[in-house]
Amino acid sequence: MKPKRTLLAAATLAVALTAGMTAVLAPTASGAGTTLKAAAAEKGRYFGAAVAVNKLSDNAYVTILNREFNSVVPENEMKWSSTEPQQNSFTYSGGDRLVSHAQANGMSVRGHTLLWHAQQPGWAQGMSGSALRNAAINHVTQVATHFRGKIYAWDVVNEAFADGGSGGRRDSNLQRT
Numbered sequence: 001m002k003p004k005r006t007l008l009a010a011a012t013l014a015v016a017l018t019a020g021m022t023a024v025l026a027p028t029a030s031g032a033g034t035t036l037k038a039a040a041a042e043k044g045r046y047f048g049a050a051v052a053v054n055k056l057s058d059n060a061y062v063t064i065l066n067r068e069f070n071s072v073v074p075e076n077e078m079k080w081s082s083t084e085p086q087q088n089s090f091t092y093s094g095g096d097r098l099v100s101h102a103q104a105n106g107m108s109v110r111g112h113t114l115l116w117h118a119q120q121p122g123w124a125q126g127m128s129g130s131a132l133r134n135a136a137i138n139h140v141t142q143v144a145t146h147f148r149g150k151i152y153a154w155d156v157v158n159e160a161f162a163d164g165g166s167g168g169r170r171d172s173n174l175q176r177t
Contacts, residue, residue: 049071050075050112051074053097070106070108078095078114078143080114080115080116081121086121090142110155111151126173132173132174
């Protein structure tokens with residue numbers, strides 16, 4: 001008789017756990033969390049996507065972007081080579097387009113990235129010392145000022161540390177300066 005009670009107790013526990021998990025994991029009747037951005041917003045979080053501005057002309061892409069995401073980050077449109085292709089000659093068209101789309105659709109924008117060894121404009125690649133430092137400071141100041149109040153956070157320096165587990169700083173003119 002004792003084994004039957006143990007088996008019955010185990011079965012009862014399994015049913016109770018299953019019912020409890022179903023109640024915890026089941027969506028609410030109000031339909032909350034029916035999209036990824038709604039589920040994130042319920043928890044006070046954002047759910048973002050990296051966006052190439054040229055994709056904003058693709059209707060299927062934009063439909064999913066607007067439905068599922070509440071934050072965007074530009075793929076390349078705010079990087080140094082894109083925003084300052086010639087020294088002291090700034091262009092913001094790609095970044096502005098992404099920011100406008102985000103604002104029109106209630107999305108936040110994370111700025112990416114002000115300085116990165118891999119996408120420096122050609123004119124900056126051979127610079128070092130105070131010339132590079134001054135150019136970088138000018139770049140960061142100009143771009144951050146242009147987007148002031150539209151970007152909630154910036155990736156200022158991207159990949160400052162070397163890949164491959166060495167743990168050291170990346171060897172680039174930015175890090176050497």
